[in-house]
Amino acid sequence: MLWLKAWLETRWKIAYAFVIGAIVVGAPLWAAKGAHAGDPRGLIMNLLEGILFLVFLVPIMLAGSGIQTASSTRPGAREKGSAGSTLFTLSLPVTRTRLFVVRTIIGALETSAVLTLVLIAAWLLLPPLRVGAHDALGLFAVVVSSNLFVYAISACLSTFCDEGWRARLSLLVLMAVVILMRSININIVGLLVVASPLFTHQIPWMTIIAACVFAVVVLTIALIIIQKREY
Amino acid sequence: MSEMVIEIEGLRKSFGSHAALDGLDLRVPAGSVFGFLGRNGAGKTTTIKHLLGLIKADGGSARIFGETVADPSTNAGIRRRIGFVTEDKDLYPYMTVDGIIRFTRPFFPGWRRDLEQQYLDLFDLPRDKSIAKLSKGMRSKLMLLLAISHGAELLVLDEPMEGLDPAVVEQLLRELVVITAEQGTMIFFSSHQLADVEQIADHVAIIDAGKTLVCGQLDDLKMNYHRLSVVCSDEPPSDIGRLDGVVSVRRTGRMLSMLVSHNAEIIAARVQQSSGAAVERFPVTLKEVFLEHVGINKCSG
DSSP, X not given: OHHHHHHHHHHHHHHHHHHHHXXXXXXXXXXXXXXXXXXXXXXXXXXXXXXXXXXXXXXHHHSOOXXXXXXXXXXXXXXXXXXXXXXXXXXXXXXXXXXXXXHHHHHHHHHHHHHHHHHHHHHHHOGGGOOOHHHHHHHHHHHHHHHXXXXXXXHHHTTTSOHHHHHHHHHHHHHHHHHHHHHTTOOHHHHHTTTOHHHHOSOOHHHHHHHHHHHHHHHHHXXXXXXXXXX | OOOEEEXXXXXXXXXXXXXXXXXXXXXXXXXXXXXXXXXXXXXXXXXXXXXXXXXXXXXXXXXXTTEETTOHHHHHHHHHTEEEEOSSOOOOTTSBHHHHHHHHGGGOTTOOHHHHHHHHHHTTOOTTSBGGGSOHHHHHHHHHHHHHXXXXXXXXXXXXXXXXXHHHHHHHHHHHHHHHHHHOOEEEEEESOHHHHHHHOSEEEEEETTEEEEEEEHHHHHHHXXXXXXXXXXXXXXXXXXXXXXXXXXXXXXXXXXXXXXXXHHHHHHHHHHHOSOOEEEEOOHHHHHHHHTTSSOOOO
């Protein structure tokens, strides 16, 4: 039943994410459709920039709710520092590891699902984007691994920040991590735009694996924090 | 000696420089309705949170049903046998009454649908009502329903009557008595509402500044504690406050009033001998014992 709780907590955010996805990806594509009629590269660049925005935004929107975030029936309770319904959740006969793992998997699936559906919608609506299976698989792998990379950071921050601070800190930490990773040639931002498999026609496995390993390490740190945290 | 369900020895917990628990000792016997008393900030909620594995102690030990609560591998098993009602009574606002019942049910193999329906009817809780729209009193009832229906052996209630109107308090107190009688459920509840405690508890502990001041059966406490009163013609013996059993001494003019926890007869005889006046002995209420122990009424003339 923990999956149901996770779903109920984020279902409206998923709806918002879809709306934002439609606007962020759809509007530039629509505007650029005529301008780039003979140049699919410009259209693809617009799509990738939209997806890059979503890859950063959607995980930050959807990560976090769960055992570590206060959800209160009383208006303003979180501002007063109340643990809210977290105490009820933690009083259930479930280990913190299970609570965290279920919440994290559901959140990661939700964010991946939103981005996948946006990609499918773009592919269906815009014929120039109907690239070969190899390139499409490459783009999908890059988007999902980048999504996990961002999600892990936001989920980790949610173990000790409330919703408002988590979103702000996620952006700051992401900027710092992206700059750091560029310096060691693991460039997630570049992969999503200029070095995309749609242009290079190669799947950057090493960077994808690095992003996934990074996500697992950060989520493990988050789990350790959850185990040690006091409520 | 009866089996102990909760055993706490020398529990210590500090938040920064503030010692919330300072060597707390507690023994809660099986089958009891245990009132856990203390002022705000005395350490009641910290103790309960430790029992549920929500915080870790700096020292000492705590066991429930013989299992160490600090061990994460056993704590989930302990929670399966416990029903917890939080101080805030916060549940998931995005669920309905029926939704949270269906959510909670699978965690407890011994869930009793008959009790679920019985308490839904008794507490007049509509299944389709959103939790966000329930009053605090209704949420208290819902939390109690969830705790009872899963067949908890021990109910841990943190300030269950806080913020509720007298009618709801009366109904909840009555139901707690019924639950104990019919289901054999033990109840451990924290409160600073002394009248509520006196109404249903058979055992009490009074804590202050993270230490246990009194712990025992309520009847024994009422039997052993007395107020001694005497009108002194001369100065009372100077060492009177140091006699074994004297909790507090108060002097107003020639009137000397003492709260004693035991040895009332010996102390009365000693005072009578030195003052030459007859000593009157009065029974005391839990409120008097509480106030004297936590220092609110402590003063000497």
